[in-house]
Amino acid sequence: MKISRTSGETPQTAPAPQPKAQPAPAPKKPKAEAPKPRRKPKPEPEYEEEDDEEEEEEPHRRRFPVGCLVVIIILALLGFGAYKGLQFYNEVDGGTDLGTEQTVTIAQGSSVSSIATQLKDEGIIEHDWLFKQYVKYSGKADGIQYGDFTLRSGMSYNDIIKTISEVVRRATTNITIPEGTTAVGVAQIFVDAGLVDDVDTFLNCANGTDGSDFSQYDFWNQIPDNGRLMKCEGYLYPETYNVYADEDVYYYVDTLYSEFANKTADLADTIAAKGTTIDDVVNLASFIQEEAGLASEDAKVSACFHNRLESDDPLWSTHILQSNACSYITQDVENNYLWNSPTAEYYGWPEQGAIPEDVLALYDTYAISGLPAGPISNPGYAAIEAALKPDQEYLDEGYYFFVTGHPDTDVAGQYFYAKTADEHYQNCVKAGWAN
Structure with a gap:
């Protein structure tokens, strides 16, 4: 095999040596290969380094399995529902631990809803809505009676319904x-x-x-x-x-x-807005009730009384009510509170021939200013409302007088209103009370 050399050396040829038998050399330990130098990574942006740190930490977090959480919630709901269902069942079915006897009065015309609320308020049941639905779907509502019933807390719904369906009406x-x-x-x-x-x-x-x-x-x-x-x-x-x-x-x-x-x-808000009292309203209403007699005339009569009591007219500066229903007028035709009413008879004044002076000082509407000490009868709602809401037209135009037709005339029961005393006199002639 020829080996080429460089740098001007002359090649030589040597005889090939004969190989001698030699023992096999011991295997040499492989030298540790020098680690190859790592290429220095290029710097990355700061935010990427943070992401790398988070990615490196991510495997170390232990997450609670979402599926387990859902299962736990479902089981909790089922458990709570079962608990409440058992409560409802126990109330409907009743128990052995009954409360003390109570007398429950169910008013005539009471609805199932109002009865359920009443039973809850009196401690017989805990859930009025449940009792209401039970009665409704059991078809037993029509059998419920009114009256006094003996009930106990802890009774089953069936026992309660049976008890209040028994006819125990009082006379x-x-x-x-x-x-x-x-x-x-x-x-x-x-x-x-x-x-x-x-x-x-x-x-x-x-x-x-x-x-x-x-x-x-x-x-x-x-x-x-x-x-x-x-x-x-x-x-x-x-x-x-x-x-x-x-x-x-x-x-x-x-x-x-x-x-x-x-x-x-x-009427409470209206009374407060007008700056008056319920007692003054009822007091005036008792006179409207006596003097008007017809609900259609209540507001007009009320306007006349309001003008007498509140007008700035010098002729009415004393603010005298002037009602024949309460004064020292001894005419049998008048239903006079002091002279010939059941009240006068109760106190025995006609028999005595005179009404006590201290009573006149409190009730004679021809002598005292303003309303008398108290009402003279028990008025109905229309008169009470009219006392608060007089006819605005008659109030503004200044009507002070009114008279009704004499019972023996063609104008019996008819009302005549006037602004002045002269007009009032003419109306009295028309009404058959004067000549």
């Missing part, structure tokens, strides 16, 4: 109180119906003189102690009532007061 009676009836007249109605022993028993309760307390009503707390004859006058609301026939007198009086509070509740 009731209807009582009608006409609008404009005096307190004495109202008391007599209850006596005549056999519900109260005597007039004094009713009035003592209604006036609170026997210790009866009606302070749960706002109107009661606003009635001034100004020497009026009766605190209850004006507030025994005229209506037809269906009442229990075997109750005490407080129940009957409270029924009337409750109705008054309910019927006049919507």
Whole structure:
């Protein structure tokens, strides 16, 4: 084999040596190969380095499996639903641990919804909506009665429905109180119906003189102690009532007061806006009730009274109400509160021949300025509303007088209004009261 050399050396040829047998050399350990130098990486932007760090750390995080979380939530919901379902079932089915006996009074005409709410409020059941739905879908609503029932908390729904479906009605009676009836007249109605022993028993309760307390009503707390004859006058609301026939007198009086509070509740804002009081409104309304007699005339009569009480006209500077319904007028044709009404008879004034001076000083509307000490009857809602809302036209145009046609004339019951005393006199002639 020829080997070429460079740098000008002359090639030589040597004889090939003969190979000698020699022992095999021990294997040499391979030298550790020198590590190849790494190429220095080019610098990267800072934000990429941060990403690299996050990527390097990512495998070290331990994530909670989302699927497990969903399963746990579902199981929790199922468990809670099962728990509430068991609660509902136990309430419907009842239990062995019953509460003490309670008397629950279901009013006539009560709906299933109101009965369910009542049972919840009185602690018989926990879920009124559940009872309502149970009654609805069980088809037992039509069998529910009204009256007094003995119930206990923990009773099953079926036992409750069975109990309140039994006919245990107490005897009731209807009582009608006409609008404009005096307190004495109202008391007599209850006596005549056999519900109260005597007039004094009713009035003592209604006036609170026997210790009866009606302070749960706002109107009661606003009635001034100004020497009026009766605190209850004006507030025994005229209506037809269906009442229990075997109750005490407080129940009957409270029924009337409750109705008054309910019927006049919507007038509270108007009363406050006008800067007046419920007592002044009822007081004036009692005169409108007596003098008008017809709901269609209430607002006009109210305007005349308002003008008398509030006008700047010098002729009415004393602001005298001038109502024949309450004055020292001894004409039998007039239903005069002091002379010939049930109130006058109750106090015995006609028989005595004179009305006490201290009473006249409080009630004679021809002598005193403004409203009398208290109402003279129990007005209806239309008169109460008219006292607050007089006819605006008659108010603005300055009407002060009114008269109704004499019962024995062709204009009986007709109303005549006037602005001056002369016009009023002419109207009295037309109405058959003057020549």
